Amino acid sequence: MDALELLHNRRSVPADQLDDPAPTDADLDAILRAGVAAADHDGLQPWRFLIIRGEARASLGEVFAQALRARAPESDDAAVAKQRAKPSRSPLVLAVAARVDPDNERVPAIEQVLSAGAALNQMQLAANALGYGAIWLTGPNAHDGQVAEALGLDFDDRLVGFLYLGTPRTEQPPRERPDPARFVTEWTGARAYESL
Ligand SMILES: Cc1cc2nc3c(=O)[nH]c(=O)nc-3n(C[C@H](O)[C@H](O)[C@H](O)COP(=O)(O)O)c2cc1C
Structure with a gap:
């Protein structure tokens, strides 16, 4: 597939x-290799990739359900059941976290988190290149300490998202993207300094 396309x-x-099939082990390896090719300031390799498939998806669903009960005790059974079902929607989920060293003097925490986000994006594109479908999801679970602890993350780690992977049941219609000109400015110098 053409990269720009x-x-x-x-x-x-x-x-x-x-749906099934999930990425094969060989394809998953290729996807993860795309992740570790992400831009990475000072070569910190600040990534954690957790593979969640099979029965582990139900376990993660239970974690999501308990986290909702703790976050919002007033939640009704339907809301809890919805959380419980989330990871099992797709055959494979990659939880992607930044392993943040908050004391690094050259690479601020935000840059380490950005590298993990770049890794997730690389993996989504690699999955697409291999013919799989994927979606990057967060929601409250990605920012919940109880979920992070259940996933075995350290205190300073930051979950950047869950990459749901599988074979698309339906083809997604093309989406019209905005004109990049809306976000672009030709910068020609700092006016404040020019007027000095
Ligand atoms: C950091 C991040 C978190 C996201 N979290 C969610 C989410 O929790 N729920 C959701 O519906 N979409 C979420 N999205 C958006 C989807 O991944 C996707 O981009 C969106 O559905 C638009 O579809 P497209 O990627 O085909 O343009 C998130 C995107 C990013 C970058």
Whole structure:
């Protein structure tokens, strides 16, 4: 697949439209290799990739359900059941976290988190290149200490998201993207300094 065509036309696939087969072990290896090729200031390799598949998805669903009960005790059974079902929507989930060293003097924490986000994005694109569908999801679970602890993350680690992976049941329609000119300014110098 042409790289630019992939970058311009990529689409996410809703998690509940991702079916078996999940990426094969060889394809998963290729996906993870794309992750560790992410931009990485000072070579810190600040990444953690957790593979969640099979029965482990139900366990993660239980973690999500308990986390909701703790976050919002007033939640009704339907809301809790919805959380419980989330990871099992797709055959494979990658939880992607930044392993943050908050004391690094050259690479601030935000840059370490950005590298983990770049790794997740690389893995989504690699999955697409291999013919799989994927979607990057966060929601409150990605920012919940109880979820982080259940995943075995350290105190300073930051979950950047869950990458749901599988084979798309349906083809996503193309999405019109904005004109990049809306976000672009030709910078020609700092006016404040020019007027000095
Ligand atoms: C950091 C991050 C977190 C996201 N979290 C969610 C989420 O929790 N729920 C959701 O519906 N979409 C979420 N998205 C958006 C989807 O991944 C996806 O980009 C969106 O559905 C648009 O589809 P497209 O990627 O085909 O344009 C998130 C995207 C990013 C970058």
